[in-house]
Amino acid sequence: MPGEPDETAAPIADLRELARAAHHRLAWSGASEDLNLNLLVLMAGEAVEEHVNAEVDVLLVGIEGSGAVEIDGVRHRLGAGGALVVPKRARRAIATTDDRFAYLSCHRRRGGLWPTQRS
16 A cells, blocks of 8 residues: 555664764665665774775765765765765765764765774
8 A cells, every 4th residue: 555664675873873872983885786885983082094986976875973975085074964976086085073973974885895893
């Protein structure tokens, strides 16, 4: 029936709750045949160092707190509810500008680069 929940659909991830409960930088990962999804949490002073991804565009969505995303030398503020596309081949770095910064990274699936959690 229209408007009824689809019990066969994939479960919904509560990204804010997952971010709040995180004890590691990688708070959650998901994948489909076409997409890789990663929920990352940076604590005060933490950063993802500058790097270049030559393979895929990446969508970043702010979940909690705020951070700075530098793309090819231009700094962008990303807060909860904001979204930003980082083009492939761009130099990028991400840093928290708050006590915590949680963001979702989404890109076309590619092999061999799946992040791992550190204990």
